[in-house]
Amino acid sequence: MKRRTAIENWPIEAHGRPLRLDHLDAREDVLLDAHVRPNRSLGSPAFIALMVAIAVISFTAGLAFLLAGAWPVLGFFGLDVLIVWLAFRLNYRDGRRLERIHITPDAIHVMRRWPTGYETLYRLPSAWTRLVVDHEDDPDVQPRLTAMGKHVLVGSVLSPRERRELAGAIGEALAKARTSPVALAQETGGAA
CATH class of the missing domain: 1.10.287 (Helix Hairpins)
Structure with missing residues (x-):
């Protein structure tokens, strides 16, 4: 049986060298802020x-x-x-690659920094995003964030055990994001 793997197709919100993402740290209601780096066994x-x-x-x-x-x-x-x-x-x-997964009740930011210093940012809505773990019981387990038919792979530089742990942490953060109160947008027609 041939397996189908998900291809990353979420549009890039921003890209460049380096992006100013200091505003992500200023939020008080951060549910998850994971920094994912490749493993290097030799110091x-x-x-x-x-x-x-x-x-x-x-x-x-x-x-x-x-x-x-x-x-x-x-x-x-x-x-x-x-x-x-x-x-x-x-x-x-x-080994200088970095993937940062930042989850708040409003949005999910996935920032990737390549060894050259080039950065890309993906922004997904927390309310519509779900976590899908492909091949969960196999060595090639791969968590991905999916919304509206599009995908972003996360943690691909980690070992299978670490990818499972990351998927668990993201799942918990998404569950908290769905239960936390979110300021609703005002409807058209002026203030009530």
């Missing part, structure tokens, strides 16, 4: 120790080949160290 001191170990091993092996008369191999061992370093730098750069 800075461990990265330095790993790179030193790789450089020492590569240099020692390259020196052995140099003494055996195969001098071009030494350059390839140096190239290996450079490629490993570059791969880790790209991985750490991608």
Whole structure:
């Protein structure tokens, strides 16, 4: 059975570099303010120790080949160290991604900051938005916010367990948003 996955199709409210979203912190009735970042398992001191170990091993092996008369191999061992370093730098750069989910009784703001500093903002109405969790019992669980036939995926950089926890927190915040009093708009015709 082939699975159908949801494609994100909610229109972007704002985009640019960087967006001024300080007004989101000023609200008193914040139901959820989640900051989602990718997991990185290797800290800075461990990265330095790993790179030193790789450089020492590569240099020692390259020196052995140099003494055996195969001098071009030494350059390839140096190239290996450079490629490993570059791969880790790209991985750490991608780790600067941020997804912020800000829920109030009025609206849901999903802000994404890419490693380049470019930001996008999605704004959904709390009253009409529901949480859908695709493949809830599978490893590829994916929570998404949906309203009026459109979707925004959330927490895609997290592990499956963390995505389930995020979905639970969003579900609780949406339930609170629906039960909290909201100021109603005045009807046309003037004040009563």
